Amino acid sequence: MKVLTRASALLLIIAMLTQITWASDVLRILTWHGYADADWIAEFERDHDVRVDVTFVESDDELWEKLSKNHGEDFDVFAANTAELQRYIANNIATPIQIKNIPNSKNQALRFRNTEKITGLNHNGNLYAVPFTYSEMGLIYDKKQFKSAPTSMSALWLPQYQGKIILYDGSNHNFSLTALLLDAKNPFQLSPIEMNNTVKKLLELRAQNPIFYTGPEESVRLFLKNNAALMFANYGKQQVKQLQQANPEIGYIIPKEGALAWLDCWAITVSAKNKPLAGQWINFTLEKNISTALTRRQGLSNTLVANNLNEDDKIIWLEPSENFELRSQYWERIRAGNARKAPKKTQ
Structure with a gap:
């Protein structure tokens, strides 16, 4: 035993x-x-x-x-x-x-x-x-501040909305969406001339004094706190769902230029x-x-x-960019309000 x-x-x-x-x-x-x-x-x-x-x-x-x-x-x-x-x-x-x-x-x-x-x-x-999981990245707007729904991503650059724009703080997507607005041949593979034009356009957007966010919860908080008019929805319908719970008077569009989708x-x-x-x-x-x-x-x-997604919506699935590091370096300078001088190119 x-x-x-x-x-x-x-x-x-x-x-x-x-x-x-x-x-x-x-x-x-x-x-x-x-x-x-x-x-x-x-x-x-x-x-x-x-x-x-x-x-x-x-x-x-x-x-x-x-x-x-x-x-x-x-x-x-x-x-x-x-x-x-x-x-x-x-x-x-x-x-x-x-x-x-x-x-x-x-x-x-x-x-x-x-x-x-x-x-x-x-x-x-x-x-x-x-x-x-997946989502398109459209534009969220406050219906009270628009007589009619915006149709283009160019609304982010309208001077009447200066200081009332919520923008995602990320390099890659901001370059691609701006290049899409500028009708670049491929928003993910920019030529040197297209890159230069995109940087200039992003500097104009920076002059709009946008409020930057990173996470979806933060974007909702900043949208409400600042009575924002427009927001680039990097997280798409995830942000729409969260924001509608606090403000049912928001709308969501896929711009006529198309929306990036991840x-x-x-x-x-x-x-x-x-x-x-x-x-x-x-x-x-x-x-x-x-x-x-x-x-x-x-x-x-x-x-x-x-x-x-609606069949009529123009959706552009994300692709690798021409140079992740270069976009990131440019964005750091744009974020600070100065990107006139090109950063050192990386391979």
């Missing part, structure tokens, strides 16, 4: 140690607000007996800063749009994903299951990310400590209750349903 008791105790200790070892696993997520809610984290931790650490970002520039700092070693899984993904691939930060390890991807709408047709997701025949995807870092666990997180977010909760809470579209 003593032998059996000791053996049983030993087995119990081994089982406890095994459980402790597994429970000590940590999944490190780098993502956007609304993509990893507290109740989702609690459910995932409970189901997988792990701990989840979440770090939120509010701009593509911040995302790049955190992932490039230590070559992605501080995180296991991250969310990025398709236009940004290629530089994480090029810098050996993202690793290929086997879609067979994400079984819930079978529940996605056909356009998102056909990953080989989505620009930016693949490289050298390998899949590097799984679509999660497709955010989950990717896994090369240095992920537990790649299968990272894949399980991606699979978890594609469960029906999680993806539908994203839409219900944030107003964002999920990839389990087909695109719900």
Whole structure:
């Protein structure tokens, strides 16, 4: 009996140690607000007996800063749009994903299951990310300050709205939307002349004394606090949903020039400590209750349903830009109100 008791105790200790070892696993997520809610984290931790650490970002520039700092070693899984993904691939930060390890991807709408047709997701025949959510970036306006709804993004430059504009504080998208307004051949691949014209136009927008935001909650707070007239909605209908709860007198348009649109995807870092666990997180977010909760809470579209944009809307899906670093350097100077001298060009 003593032998059996000791053996049983030993087995119990081994089982406890095994459980402790597994429970000590940590999944490190780098993502956007609304993509990893507290109740989702609690459910995932409970189901997988792990701990989840979440770090939120509010701009593509911040995302790049955190992932490039230590070559992605501080995180296991991250969310990025398709236009940004290629530089994480090029810098050996993202690793290929086997879609067979994400079984819930079978529940996605056909356009998102056909990953080989989505620009930016693949490289050298390998899949590097799984679509999660998407939105166009339109223009939010205060109906009380407009006799009729604006039709063009050029409304941001109208002098009567000086000091009443809310603008996203990010380099890449601001260059692309301004280039789109200027009818650039490709708003993501600017020639030197187009870049110069875009910088000049952005300086004119800076002279409008816009109020800058990074996150969606901050944008809503600033819109209400400053009785704003217009806002470039970088987060699209996520901001519309949040703002309508406080001010039902706001409208939302897709400008006649078109609206940039992003497709955010989950990717896994090369240095992920537990790649299968990272894949399980991606699979978890594609469960029906999680993806539908994203839409219900944030107003964002999920990839389990087909695109719900109007057929007449001109939507331009984001693509990689000609030079991320140059745009970022220019934007820092524009943000400060001075970009007359071109920054040193980076490759």
